[in-house]
Amino acid sequence: MSLLELRGLCSNVHPEDSEEGIAILKGVDLEVNLGEIHVLMGANGSGKSSLAHLLMGHPNHRITGGTMLLDGEDLSEMEPDERARAGLFLAFQYPHAIQGLPVGTFLKAAVEARRGEELSFRVFKRELDDVMGRLGISKEFLGRSLNDGFSGGEKKRNEILQMHLLQPRLAMLDETDSGLDVDALRLVFKDIREIASPDNAFLVITHYDRVLDYINPTHVHIMRDGRIVKSGGADLSKRIDEHGFETVLAEEGVDE
Numbered sequence: 001m002s003l004l005e006l007r008g009l010c011s012n013v014h015p016e017d018s019e020e021g022i023a024i025l026k027g028v029d030l031e032v033n034l035g036e037i038h039v040l041m042g043a044n045g046s047g048k049s050s051l052a053h054l055l056m057g058h059p060n061h062r063i064t065g066g067t068m069l070l071d072g073e074d075l076s077e078m079e080p081d082e083r084a085r086a087g088l089f090l091a092f093q094y095p096h097a098i099q100g101l102p103v104g105t106f107l108k109a110a111v112e113a114r115r116g117e118e119l120s121f122r123v124f125k126r127e128l129d130d131v132m133g134r135l136g137i138s139k140e141f142l143g144r145s146l147n148d149g150f151s152g153g154e155k156k157r158n159e160i161l162q163m164h165l166l167q168p169r170l171a172m173l174d175e176t177d178s179g180l181d182v183d184a185l186r187l188v189f190k191d192i193r194e195i196a197s198p199d200n201a202f203l204v205i206t207h208y209d210r211v212l213d214y215i216n217p218t219h220v221h222i223m224r225d226g227r228i229v230k231s232g233g234a235d236l237s238k239r240i241d242e243h244g245f246e247t248v249l250a251e252e253g254v255d256e
């Protein structure tokens with residue numbers, strides 16, 4: 001059984017929870033198995049972030065057709081917290097700073113949601129100290145307000161900390177459209193290589209074909225207008241690395 005299996009997945013986005021939906025995903029097929037690293041690329045607006053949000057259960061994104069299964073279980077029947085408990089993880093870019101919510105408090109809540117149990121402060125602190133020690137993150141970081149004035153690198157550090165603590169089975173990383181500096185990218189990909197194991201899988205989302213400089217995916221997919229229009233392995237990733245995904249699509253005769 002696949003870890004993630006999407007068949008003909010269609011969705012609408014409902015801006016600000018309006019009843020009127022706009023069609024975004026138009027039949028996505030994707031299979032992800034444990035031990036794999038998938039890169040999903042495509043131009044801005046092709047639907048990459050919408051796919052991740054739909055999978056996580058974001059209230060503005062609704063399934064309108066097809067199926068989405070995690071370990072054979074219908075994700076559309078699961079509440080967002082059940083999805084997190086099942087090991088689905090999305091590294092948000094946290095567009096909003098949350099004043100007064102310390103990073104440490106946020107992390108404890110996230111870990112409790114994943115494990116479905118409350119942790120004593122002492123137990124959590126011991127675990128956190130251990131992970132932060134290994135990652136070389138200073139303790140001061142825990143007292144900062146979530147995302148408040150975080151640099152790109154600090155946001156990444158927060159994501160990395162979350163991944164180490166939550167040990168997701170399927171980690172989705174959405175690089176969004178804001179340019180990450182090269183050092184922050186390096187940090188993330190080094191971390192993916194460290195965490196990647198036969199017991200988890202990654203879906204790295206980007207509009208940027210240079211990520212292939214930093215990571216060797218097992219699978220690459222190119223998304224356009226709400227569909228995956230081309231998928232492949234190391235071969236395809238090498239061609240994209242050399243020529244860019246738009247050129248590869250043109251060579252493949254995938255029309256605009």
Ligand SMILES: Nc1ncnc2c1ncn2[C@@H]1O[C@H](COP(=O)(O)OP(=O)(O)O)[C@@H](O)[C@H]1O
Nearest residue numbers: 013015024043044045046047048049050051060
């Ligand atoms: N909350 C929203 N309200 C209205 N349109 C949205 C919303 N979220 C996404 N969209 C639209 O859905 C399409 C896909 O967006 P998105 O999933 O963010 O693409 P990508 O991540 O590939 O850049 C775009 O046309 C975008 O404008």
Ligand SMILES: [Mg+2]
Nearest residue numbers: 048049176177
């Ligand atoms: Mg996006």
